Amino acid sequence: xxxxxLDDLRGLMKGCAGVDEGVDIDGDILHVPFEQLxxxxxALLEIAHKIEDQMGVIIPDGSVEKMQTPVxxxxxxxxxxxxxS
Amino acid sequence: xxxxxxxxxxxxxxxxxxxxxxAAWEMLIAGRSATRATSFFDAAPxxxxxxxxxxxxxxxxxxxxxxxxxxxxxxxxxxxCAREAVADSGLDLTATDPTxxxxxxGSAVGxxxxxxxxxxxxxxxxxxxxxxxxxxxxxxxDFLVPSSLAVExxxxxxxxxxxxxxxxxxxxxxxxxxxxxxxxxxxRADVVIAGATDAPISPVTVACFDAIHATSPSNDDxxxxxxxxxxxxxxxxxxxxxxxxxxxxxxxxxARGAHVYAEFAGYASRANATHMTGLRPDGREMAEAxxxxxxxxxxxxxxxxxxxxHGSGTRQNDVHETAAFKDSLGQRAYEVPISSIKSMVxxxxxxxxxxxxxxxxxxxxxxxxxxxxxLTTPDPQLDLDYVPVHARKADxxxxxxxxxxxxxxxxxxxxxxxxx
Amino acid sequence: xxxxxxxEDQAVITGVGVIAPTGFGLGPxxxxxxxxxxxxxxxxxxxxxxxxxxxxxxxxxxxxxEHLPTRLVTQTDRMTHMALVAADLAIADxxxxxxxxxxxxxxxxxxxxSGGFEFGQDELQRLWTRGPRSVSAYLxxxxxxxxxxxxxxxxxxxxxxxxxVATDQxxxxxxxxxxxxxxxxxxxxxxxGGTDASLCSWGFVTQIPGGRLSRVAxxxxxxxxxxxxxxxxxxxxxxxxxxxxxxxxxxxxQAAGYGVILGHAATFDPPPWSGHGPxxxxxxxxxxxxxxxxxxxVDAVFADAAGIPExxxxxxxxxxxxxxAGQVPVCAPKAMTGRLYAGAxxxxxxxxxxxxANDTLPPTGAAxxxxxxxxxxxxxGAPRRAPVGTVLVVARGHGGFNSALLLRGM
Numbered sequence: 001x002x003x004x005x006l007d008d009l010r011g012l013m014k015g016c017a018g019v020d021e022g023v024d025i026d027g028d029i030l031h032v033p034f035e036q037l038x039x040x041x042x043a044l045l046e047i048a049h050k051i052e053d054q055m056g057v058i059i060p061d062g063s064v065e066k067m068q069t070p071v072x073x074x075x076x077x078x079x080x081x082x083x084x085s
Numbered sequence: 086x087x088x089x090x091x092x093x094x095x096x097x098x099x100x101x102x103x104x105x106x107x108a109a110w111e112m113l114i115a116g117r118s119a120t121r122a123t124s125f126f127d128a129a130p131x132x133x134x135x136x137x138x139x140x141x142x143x144x145x146x147x148x149x150x151x152x153x154x155x156x157x158x159x160x161x162x163x164x165x166c167a168r169e170a171v172a173d174s175g176l177d178l179t180a181t182d183p184t185x186x187x188x189x190x191g192s193a194v195g196x197x198x199x200x201x202x203x204x205x206x207x208x209x210x211x212x213x214x215x216x217x218x219x220x221x222x223x224x225x226x227d228f229l230v231p232s233s234l235a236v237e238x239x240x241x242x243x244x245x246x247x248x249x250x251x252x253x254x255x256x257x258x259x260x261x262x263x264x265x266x267x268x269x270x271x272x273r274a275d276v277v278i279a280g281a282t283d284a285p286i287s288p289v290t291v292a293c294f295d296a297i298h299a300t301s302p303s304n305d306d307x308x309x310x311x312x313x314x315x316x317x318x319x320x321x322x323x324x325x326x327x328x329x330x331x332x333x334x335x336x337x338x339x340a341r342g343a344h345v346y347a348e349f350a351g352y353a354s355r356a357n358a359t360h361m362t363g364l365r366p367d368g369r370e371m372a373e374a375x376x377x378x379x380x381x382x383x384x385x386x387x388x389x390x391x392x393x394x395h396g397s398g399t400r401q402n403d404v405h406e407t408a409a410f411k412d413s414l415g416q417r418a419y420e421v422p423i424s425s426i427k428s429m430v431x432x433x434x435x436x437x438x439x440x441x442x443x444x445x446x447x448x449x450x451x452x453x454x455x456x457x458x459x460l461t462t463p464d465p466q467l468d469l470d471y472v473p474v475h476a477r478k479a480d481x482x483x484x485x486x487x488x489x490x491x492x493x494x495x496x497x498x499x500x501x502x503x504x505x
Numbered sequence: 506x507x508x509x510x511x512x513e514d515q516a517v518i519t520g521v522g523v524i525a526p527t528g529f530g531l532g533p534x535x536x537x538x539x540x541x542x543x544x545x546x547x548x549x550x551x552x553x554x555x556x557x558x559x560x561x562x563x564x565x566x567x568x569x570x571e572h573l574p575t576r577l578v579t580q581t582d583r584m585t586h587m588a589l590v591a592a593d594l595a596i597a598d599x600x601x602x603x604x605x606x607x608x609x610x611x612x613x614x615x616x617x618x619s620g621g622f623e624f625g626q627d628e629l630q631r632l633w634t635r636g637p638r639s640v641s642a643y644l645x646x647x648x649x650x651x652x653x654x655x656x657x658x659x660x661x662x663x664x665x666x667x668x669x670v671a672t673d674q675x676x677x678x679x680x681x682x683x684x685x686x687x688x689x690x691x692x693x694x695x696x697x698g699g700t701d702a703s704l705c706s707w708g709f710v711t712q713i714p715g716g717r718l719s720r721v722a723x724x725x726x727x728x729x730x731x732x733x734x735x736x737x738x739x740x741x742x743x744x745x746x747x748x749x750x751x752x753x754x755x756x757x758x759q760a761a762g763y764g765v766i767l768g769h770a771a772t773f774d775p776p777p778w779s780g781h782g783p784x785x786x787x788x789x790x791x792x793x794x795x796x797x798x799x800x801x802x803v804d805a806v807f808a809d810a811a812g813i814p815e816x817x818x819x820x821x822x823x824x825x826x827x828x829x830a831g832q833v834p835v836c837a838p839k840a841m842t843g844r845l846y847a848g849a850x851x852x853x854x855x856x857x858x859x860x861x862a863n864d865t866l867p868p869t870g871a872a873x874x875x876x877x878x879x880x881x882x883x884x885x886g887a888p889r890r891a892p893v894g895t896v897l898v899v900a901r902g903h904g905g906f907n908s909a910l911l912l913r914g915m
């Protein structure tokens with residue numbers, strides 16, 4: 001499975017949930033809380049769906065929505081935890 | 086003009102598990118849950134595979150072949166309920182001035198079932214980007230616009246006064262009755278056929294709630310999946326149905342010796358302006374709606390004998406709502422029985438608020454409070470009396486009905502027993 | 506009429522935002538309307554070659570990315586894009602600081618007819634071609650009829666009594682009237698009006714079988730309300746958002762204001778099989794009574810203008826009955842935009858307010874010739890200079906909704 005990186009995540013964030021006013025999504029956002037970046041619970045659900053599509057995995061309910069920052073998602077997606085769909 | 090008041094003189098109901106007012110009430114006080122494995126379509130690919138479905142036979146319910154062909158299921162529910170409500174009220178519509186009769190019908194998703202069914206055909210299951218008009222049925226426009234639900238209700242009851250369709254998401258049911266009552270209090274109508282309907286059990290609706298994890302995924306036990314206020318609650322169960330009430334100016338109702346279930350005494354709505362689906366745990370805008378509805382009814386909190394909660398059974402709602410009751414009612418919140426009938430009939434989106442108002446009127450009429458079914462494990466965070474499992478005899482002189490909806494809507498209605 | 510003659514809770518319209526086929530913004534829309542520049546064209550949103558009706562009024566001048574962050578754009582349908590941006594225009598126009606109001610003293614009441622239909626079509630397609638997991642997390646908030654009211658309430662922090670009215674094409678008037686009514690309940694300002702956008706192929710196809718869309722191919726000859734050659738209407742998208750304030754609140758902050766809502770009424774036609782006539786004239790008369798006006802005090806009528814011969818005759822007959830044959834000028838600038846569903850009434854109010862401000866009645870279109878037997882004084886061909894103080898706006902919704910609203914300048 002290809003490694004999922006920040007640029008991949010950034011692309012998904014922009015694509016599924018857009019970007020909020022005044023937010024520099026292309027900067028160093030690895031540890032910036034999603035809330036601060038303007039991504040709410042619906043946005044995270046949408047991002048999780050797209051990760052499933054793109055990476056061919058199934059993300060269990062309640063996992064991605066609880067993540068606070070981009071780095072947590074990247075680590076999770078690249079871990080052994082996820083099963084292939 | 087002296088202050089005009091509003092009487093509820095007729096009720097019609099179609100709910101999962103029971104068609105008709107008496108059957109519906111019997112089911113509610115028996116604490117019977119009508120949620121089951123989804124049967125209307127193959128739900129295997131979906132996350133939530135349960136629904137609260139109405140066993141509704143349009144022909145048996147009195148709809149003619151043309152009515153059945155022309156009307157979306159939600160319209161069928163509304164018309165059947167309107168006819169039952171009018172018959173129940175004893176109002177002779179031929180002797181009533183139709184220009185002073187209004188309609189106020191709520192619905193969250195309009196004719197979504199028909200729209201999806203027809204979309205699948207004209208798009209050939211989504212294969213066509215530009216859909217094919219050759220397969221379009223003649224009355225498609227009536228599915229495009231939810232206002233057709235109000236049209237059918239007006240046609241069924243002969244109303245020619247102000248007719249409106251209210252669509253405020255999951256508070257449509259309370260708002261339609263509230264705004265209908267305002268037609269009477271403001272003098273624009275003397276009779277209003279008010280209520281709400283939704284028939285959303287269709288793949289697109291199930292998918293949209295799946296996508297946000299709002300519905301329960303406890304598919305192994307459909308009968309107990311809707312468990313508002315329970316520690317193990319995990320979302321709502323999608324339902325369908327309708328309730329229609331006959332609202333009459335009180336003086337006229339009394340003059341004709343009408344049976345009055347209750348007075349529709351107060352209504353208010355507010356918005357949380359926070360998030361389209363999220364609720365803050367403090368419930369302050371619902372509290373504000375409750376306070377204003379009590380003020381409109383001229384009632385202090387201590388006089389409330391029953392609360393019909395929104396009680397959708399999502400983790401966040403039940404916390405939000407409990408806080409709203411405490412904020413607005415103070416000590417009374419700890420004393421009054423509170424129940425959610427969504428535990429039995431599921432969440433029919435825009436319709437449920439009217440069904441719940443009808444349940445409040447019946448609670449006043451029959452001095453009985455319906456239970457919250459499936460509430461077997463209390464949540465320590467939710468420390469009010471939610472009437473678990475069993476209905477309870479209670480003298481209900483005043484009932485509060487609240488609702489919360491996507492878009493941030495918060496609505497509250499107060500019903501009171503009419504003193505002779 | 507001076508401000509001191511108004512009731513303290515009377516509804517004053519202090520701001521207008523327009524997104525219409527005729528233009529982005531009230532000024533461009535008015536200018537195009539006066540010039541008789543129709544915006545009806547062959548639809549560009551999709552290829553309509555196999556459709557018997559191929560024309561629409563598209564709001565081509567509106568590009569949402571220029572006005573809203575993509576965060577909002579992705580989670581809403583075009584109808585809400587238009588509502589949000591038109592509201593920004595209206596708020597700026599009104600010069601009102603909503604954050605200076607108590608949160609519960611401001612509200613949003615919009616009209617809507619078809620929901621987020623294009624968003625819905627895309628999601629339906631995804632669902633039926635790729636399965637449930639491909640459906641967007643935003644469908645639940647983008648498609649339903651309350652989406653625009655909800656998003657406006659959140660964007661501006663407005664927590665008062667919010668609402669959504671769906672009475673088809675009568676909705677725009679009904680929503681604005683409802684906004685006027687909540688001012689009696691302690692609400693000081695309301696964002697109101699309506700927008701609709703259903704010019705996707707699925708939205709089109711819902712309308713073709715009903716036989717009310719014109720099948721004429723020539724954009725200048727397709728939607729001809731009251732004309733001998735009336736053959737149906739053309740759909741459009743867009744609408745207007747208005748800021749309605751309590752007169753005392755507007756006066757306190759010295760808002761200029763465009764005009765006042767004097768009265769409104771709504772009626773419903775008897776069923777088609779009843780053998781009884783429609784109730785449009787009654788709605789007009791009830792609105793006049795609500796406003797305390799005689800017919801002779803109305804300077805112009807903005808008509809519903811269905812463009813369907815039977816419906817045009819009903820409207821002409823109602824106007825004759827209330828005002829007398831040819832006794833009041835009639836305008837139908839929607840002939841240049843198409844019918845905008847929930848946006849129509851609000852846009853007509855916006856245009857009517859400028860007609861009042863400029864003592865100028867807009868033309869109905871370049872080439873419309875009213876049938877002689879309608880006996881209406883239709884303003885057509887060129888704008889007409891005339892004293893315009895009080896205007897009646899009329900709107901009808903499919904199935905029998907009639908709505909009439911009276912406006913007067915400040």
